[in-house]
Amino acid sequence: MHKLCTAILFHLLLFAAAVSVRGAEISAREEAAPYAGATVYLLPIREDIMPATVRQVTRCLEEATALNASCVIIDMNTYGGVLDAADSIRTMLLDYPAPTIAFINNQAASAGALIALAADSIYMRPGASIGAATVVDGSGAVMPDKYQSFMRSMMRATAEAHGRVPSAERGDTVWRWRRDPQIAEAMVSPSTAVPDLADGTQVVTLTADEAIAWGFCEGKASSVEELLALAGIDDYTLYEYAPSWLDRFIGFLTNPTLQALFIILIIGGIYFELQTPGVGFPLVVAILGAVLYFAPLYAEGLAAHWELLLFLTGIVLIILEIFVTPGFGVLGILGIVAMITGLAFALIDTALLRYVPTGELPVSVVLGPFLIVIISAGVGLLLSIWFGNRFLRGKSGLRRRVVLVSDMKPADGYVSVAADRGLTGREGITSTPLRPAGKVVIGGRHYEAAGDDAAFIGKGIAVIVTRDENGILYCRKKEA
Template sequence: MKTYPKQKHFTSMYLLLCLLLLPLFTFAQTTKPKVFVMEVKAEIDPRTNRYTEVAFNEATEAGADHVLLVLDTFGGALQDADEIRERILHYPKPVYVFIDNNAASAGALISIACDSIYMSPGSSIGAATVVGADGEAAPGKYQSYMRSIMRATADANGRNPRLAEAMVDASVDSTLSAGQVLTLSTTEAVKFGFCDGVANDVEGVLALLNLQDAEVTYYEPGTADAIISFFLNPFVSGILLLVIVGGLYFELQTPGIGFPLIAAIIAGTFYLVPYYLTGLAENWEILLFVVGLILIMLEVFVIPGFGVAGISGILLTVSSLVLMMLNNYNFDFTFVPSEDLMKSLISVVLGMIGAGVLIALSWNRLVSSTAMDRVVLKNSFHSNEGYRSSNSAVHLVGKTGFAHTHMTPTGRVMIDDTLYDAQARDGFIEKGEAVQVIDHSTFSLRVKKVS
């Protein structure tokens, strides 16, 4: 057979092109799809919300082609479930859910947001009526909103929106639930298009998806998340409260030492930051805490006596610490279980009682410490040395003199060439500043700074 030069040229070019593309074909055949698996087996709350947010971000960074959510929950907070739903609906890669026993209430909403639903034998999905803290159905506005998002979510993924609504409201006509909120078993969910397959475990789900040979990564919370979870423990929160209250008290009793204040600040940081990161502590709750501390400090250093500011500061501080532990939205406690409220209140009260016990046990040692020598008068003073007791100083009220020592707020003042123990009304007075006597007690004078 005769071969033309042009034909030989094209044959050579074709062979060369095949050789160049061969590595690409080989690479395509050896590259495995990546599956990212996360587990949610807890109540749906701000912590779960943050967990899924971090997990989806990590799945994106890992270049996952598919995400599988292993779910077993009886529900939880509607707002957090809605945010998770939005996250799933807008995720650029396919998201599947494997219901391992339960997907009730908020769990049902999250499940129908996924591209495909797989269930283990004996599992169930539904019962999505919004309930309050007492377990009773929430007001109609909440049910209406839940029906709306259940219907829209089911419709977005090609599922029967009518059945999704029936999971919320018993009055919605359903062929399965005569006057009852709809809950589907695994078999029923398969029949009515709310389950795409039945599997016993994650490996079974991957086989149904033809991903049995995929590269699988299981999400594990990082060190930071483990630390946050540790500090969210009610017992640990109580210890931190003890350090906060005790540290502030000791610092107020011995100004200038610094260590108690530093300990209180560190404990406050460890207390506030985990609650803030998980969404439990809102900005207004933290502001409430700060305002409470400011009022307490004003009462101690500026305002004479103990009155409205001090009591208000204590109430605001305690209230903010309790509120930070509760999953409330804008002071709405409709969905906060009473046991959670009691648990938070007990943690705060026990923390403060513990701080009180610590203060009582440490008081004698504190008073006798060298640090207290700077602010507490322990020396004995005699009249022949020019000192006078304040109980013989009624006539000094209204007289002026100067601070013989730094007053923080206690110290010594010189009046008519005589030294007296005194307490500053306005907190701190520098040594040498002019003062005026405004009152007296058995043990000291009460003075104010003269401008």
């Protein structure tokens, strides 16, 4: 019995040893190739860090999660950007469950350095640099210490988030920060001294070799493929973020040149519709221009509901000024201001407005879109007036195609019943707007009338009959 128990125990020990050896082999193989058959997702950040970058990174990480990506590579080349946008991206990377790798494909300055530090690993192209994270305003001037303090704490916290690693010193195991928080702080503050690196007189910016020496970079790579090889990722499928056809189409529509053209269509369509009511086509053009203008800005998260409502309110005020209150006064001015403001603010990411008073962003961020809208609206109005005078008046062929024109000549048998009225030179008051045709009250009687040379004249305006031909009176405004 004793021999039997000994034999069973011996076999159990052999089995345990075999399992242990097998487990060690599997563990060693997994350590040697931790990403065997990996799905690698490439996320590009190659522009200033703005709220739009946050939206792109959010979409990319969602897509990487849907693909069950083994790791995400952030292909970076940026000189910085808006601080809270960078903080949002930093938080997303720190919280992302799969490993993240920052590939500094030239520069990771300022806000870009903060994002790079949030990645689990950092690789740099030869000649690349990371650092120079001092907070500055739109003109490059250093912001007050309130902002620097916040940035210093974020840089330290991001470095500390990667924990400590053991290191052997004089036979003892010492736990040190994987990325030194003091160096991260020195990237913001020129007064932070780091022995053998910074003497407390300048902001730290690390080259690729310096970043490797100080533990802020795992290696140098000239391409994503070389990076993957250095990271031990040999068997992989690479997915790179590519905008969908809808994203590309939206990007095409948000081109500033096209946006200016849409504004011209809106202003021109409204002008022509007011000049030739009932035709319909100018109104369709204006609506189409407004849809093409606002829709892509909504999709990009730039335009808000209040901006569209402000634009529509402006149109309503202008219509009330023209058809309800005579002359051109407060309603018309308010309507023009509301339209321009609505169109301009739709071009501005309102999340950026909070940085204008602090000086972090230049005022040109706001003035630029206003200038685009004002110039485009002015061009649209001038073109509309020119086209109106050229094609919708006189004897133009286009006028005869789009406007109902009829000539009733005495030679053709038509006799005017008003030709001998002798009303030329008489004064009257418009009882309806002349746009260009309507009615005028002269001596208590209503007559069909039109603005002289098809000019628009509002309701309740004193006019003088310039001529009475073919049954229609032609009038102009009475001089004050």
